[in-house]
Amino acid sequence: MDPLNRGRVESWLRYSEGLGPYYRNRDTSPSSPPPLPANTAPTKELQTAAPKRVPAPAPAPPALRVAPSLSPSVAIKPAAPAPSLFEIVDRVADDTLERIREDIGDCTRCRLHKGRTKIVFGVGNPKAELMFVGEGPGRDEDIQGEPFVGRAGKLLTQMIEAMGLRREDVYIANVVKCRPPENRLPEKDEIAICSPFLTRQIDVIRPKVICCLGSCSAQTLLATTQGISRFRGEWFDFRGAKLIPTYHPAYLLRNPAAKSDVWKDLQKVMAHLGLQPKRR
Numbered sequence: 239m240d241p242l243n244r245g246r247v248e249s250w251l252r253y254s255e256g257l258g259p260y261y262r263n264r265d266t267s268p269s270s271p272p273p274l275p276a277n278t279a280p281t282k283e284l285q286t287a288a289p290k291r292v293p294a295p296a297p298a299p300p301a302l303r304v305a306p307s308l309s310p311s312v313a314i315k316p317a318a319p320a321p322s323l324f325e326i327v328d329r330v331a332d333d334t335l336e337r338i339r340e341d342i343g344d345c346t347r348c349r350l351h352k353g354r355t356k357i358v359f360g361v362g363n364p365k366a367e368l369m370f371v372g373e374g375p376g377r378d379e380d381i382q383g384e385p386f387v388g389r390a391g392k393l394l395t396q397m398i399e400a401m402g403l404r405r406e407d408v409y410i411a412n413v414v415k416c417r418p419p420e421n422r423l424p425e426k427d428e429i430a431i432c433s434p435f436l437t438r439q440i441d442v443i444r445p446k447v448i449c450c451l452g453s454c455s456a457q458t459l460l461a462t463t464q465g466i467s468r469f470r471g472e473w474f475d476f477r478g479a480k481l482i483p484t485y486h487p488a489y490l491l492r493n494p495a496a497k498s499d500v501w502k503d504l505q506k507v508m509a510h511l512g513l514q515p516k517r518r
């Protein structure tokens with residue numbers, strides 16, 4: 239299998255773990271940590287967090303016996319068979335943003351659903367060459383259902399326009415789709431449950447450049463625990479795209495002096511995409 243499809247299948251399998259028994263491949267329950275997707279290796283070595291061992295699945299409950307006296311009409315139906323690898327590959331190859339949104343549904347997979355107003359899926363050009371990834375919705379985003387629409391969002395829009403683009407030219411999404419309470423950072427388990435949706439969005443959009451906004455986004459996609467200041471502005475390979483981490487616009491609102499660093503990072507993106515800065 240080629241590396242792109244392998245990465246997609248692995249992403250789908252991780253995602254499908256949260257979907258229920260129909261999608262679980264019981265024969266492949268890992269007894270050791272799953273391998274990282276082959277095409278997520280950063281070009282620069284990062285000290286990665288030790289992958290968590292996936293707990294062994296709970297033993298299957300004893301098979302239910304149907305009493306001989308019961309009529310066949312009340313016999314217990316066998317579980318739906320797990321999809322074959324080919325079915326999984328087909329489904330991954332046919333993935334769309336609409337299907338991902340459908341799969342999210344009225345999601346209650348993690349605790350963040352309790353405090354949300356709207357799921358914030360993502361917005362922008364589905365064929366964007368440039369994708370921005372933040373950490374999670376804030377108050378304004380939660381109300382409007384769109385990422386980066388508050389003060390930090392306005393600054394991001396200005397940054398995009400300074401690059402010679404319009405907001406609708408790029409795609410903007412977050413690691414988690416529901417607002418963490420009190421605007422705290424998403425927690426590890428919330429990220430683990432929700433981030434496969436982001437991975438699928440990236441695989442569908444296939445941007446040339448992914449710009450991670452802030453440490454949560456960069457640490458999630460690069461699977462590292464290092465602080466963003468250690469690797470901000472450097473290029474990494476991620477699922478066929480070039481990935482560059484930079485500071486979150488909310489951080490720039492608190493630390494305007496860091497804007498020059500971010501502008502340097504964005505200039506690297508512009509050079510990679512052949513963009514001309516907007517004339518002032």
Ligand code: SF4
Pocket residue numbers: 342345346347348349350351357414415416428431432
């Ligand atoms: S954050 Fe993601 S996984 Fe959690 S409830 Fe929202 S959509 Fe579902």
